[in-house]
Amino acid sequence: MSDEIKKTPLYDEHARQGAKLVEFGGWLMPVHYTSIMDEHQAVRNSLGLFDISHMGQFLASGPETGQWLNRLLTNNINRLEIGECQYTFLLNEQGGVIDDLIAYRYNENDYLLVVNASKIEEDFAWMNSHRDSSVEFKNCSDDFAGLAIQGPQAIQLFDLYFGPQYSRPARNEIKSIQCDLMEFFIANTGYTGEDGFEIFFPSQHATTVWNQILEKGANFGIKPCGLGARDTLRLEMCYPLNGSDLSADHTPLEAGLSFFVDFQKENFIGREALLKQKAEGVQRRLVPFRMTEKSPPPRPHYPIFKGDRQIGEITSGTLSPTLNIGIGMAYLPAEYARINEIIEIDVRGRRYPAVVEKKPLHRKGN
């Protein structure tokens, strides 16, 4: 496996448009173009465009694919009609999270899996080592560019770019369409909490599509957005990030995401470990918190105290641009992982109060 830092097909375009580029998960990505605050507000108020070409895409086909995926992933793939998708987990034998991903069923026996950029090789190797020989399984990550179009004006932009010939996929639906002589996967999914779409298409057209969307979206005040805003947006929604809030050391039950685990279906990898944990009681839980007074921004790894006892550390944290207060998430012992529990965050040796809240931290109309 190469240790070289990777670039998406849009790297030159990002540099040309003045992005500040940093290394993320083995990729050189824009952290912002103007500022995180600007870009965050653009997504909440009008429209933002993200390069998500670094994410991984696997294609799986064949009559046994559904059954095979059901053995490897926690959610029930049989629930998907053609054109539907679901959020799901790839677990190890101990029930720990290898990756969180979205599985899209775009045809009778054809599935697209979109995985985290930092986990592409690991996910593929794991799934391939457990492969059913009748399933055709390919890592197509390099073939695809991906863009996320997110914001209240996303629907208008979709209609302007793809309409009237193509109608929008409904929430959690995917369409495969031909437009401008190329095949697009368009999914009504996102990581920001706003209306929007994620589109995947052949990587050689990345620059063209990126610039066309910026051009057409100019009417709606579209802004190119970097990973900095992507992080503040998803954290306001309490969406977890693999590598920070999710890891091989935590199960989906601890992460509060048992909704995406189907214990009723036939065996899946990690099922036994999760059932055992359920029976014994989940010892710690991932919860969101909000600072209760002005403080430095809470950041990953800052210690969390209850009285004199350290009870955990922050997994993800930031200043919320929408709420204008520090927010974050952490695994806390079950007895403290309760809404309204007061905790203290240690920043450079000084402690600031925070309160455990209900998900999500941001609701529309805030």
Place this chain on the structure above:
Amino acid sequence: MNVPENLKYATTHEWLRLDGETATVGITDHAQAELTDIVYVELPKVGGLVSAKQPVAVVESVKAASDIYSPIGGTVTEINPALEGNPALVNTDPYGDGWLYRIKIEAGEDLEQLNEPAAYKAQISG
């Protein structure tokens, strides 16, 4: 990048404005542009003794916390009260209303170790 002629500069992007035996300290336009939106500033204690090059303050953007190093040694006499409610002043007026603290310079401190504007300009364009 704005580099006023009446200031001295540290290589760590702090500026110093001399006023007899006291000085005002802040961060440069280059530094604030690198940080982008500053959301929190932690300042030294008034009356505290600081040394040249010692980390004395923290300026936080959304993404990162940055240490600020005192360009000179001495006693902190004043800190900017406006920054508590409006940390963005450091972005909008880094040499004026976004000043960080004032310091009574310790006797024998060497101002020569700080840079002239031309040298700082060369550093940030290099």
